[in-house]
Amino acid sequence: MSGPLVGRDHERQQVYTAEDLSGEHTVLVDPREIVELRQILGQLQAQPWWTGNFSAEPITLVANRSTQQSSFDPVQRRISLSPAATDLNTLAHEVTHAAVHDRNYREAPHGPRFRALHVMVRAAILGPESGVDLAEQYRRFGLALGRLPGVETPGESVFNEAVYRNQHIAGWPGMNTPAHRGPIAL
Numbered sequence: 001m002s003g004p005l006v007g008r009d010h011e012r013q014q015v016y017t018a019e020d021l022s023g024e025h026t027v028l029v030d031p032r033e034i035v036e037l038r039q040i041l042g043q044l045q046a047q048p049w050w051t052g053n054f055s056a057e058p059i060t061l062v063a064n065r066s067t068q069q070s071s072f073d074p075v076q077r078r079i080s081l082s083p084a085a086t087d088l089n090t091l092a093h094e095v096t097h098a099a100v101h102d103r104n105y106r107e108a109p110h111g112p113r114f115r116a117l118h119v120m121v122r123a124a125i126l127g128p129e130s131g132v133d134l135a136e137q138y139r140r141f142g143l144a145l146g147r148l149p150g151v152e153t154p155g156e157s158v159f160n161e162a163v164y165r166n167q168h169i170a171g172w173p174g175m176n177t178p179a180h181r182g183p184i185a186l
């Protein structure tokens, strides 16, 4: 389809909402120390799935002072997290921007291939089920997943899948039942 929306990031808000819904009441939204998130990021980047598909150059991780925005800077190869969003949900989102960058995909920042990679990054952190749950939310919002020729599904995850599944099944209320957070991830 062609038209004025092509190339613009018009699905961004829907992506945020789908992502928030799929993370609710899970370990994805538990606040974590930056040092722990750095460790998780390092483990993710050590996976064969990562090294086989994306740049080996380490991604650095810092906290910023924005109450609103987290981002990935491709020049410095740095993820910057809002203090309000130091969690796996936001880490996975920003890592996905890095993955899109490494693959040289040209599309709107939160387009179909971003979303397909996002599902994989979730799976690479917390196991297949967390990826499937995100894919289901994208489907409900009518947000297609792009085809990613040559990128295989992650074969392992940073956390044992039970970490995600147990909390999910128990309907764990957590300490941080999300109020609507607004756009904290760019």
Ligand SMILES: [Zn+2]
Pocket: 093, 097, 109, 110, 185, 186
């Ligand atoms: Zn984003």
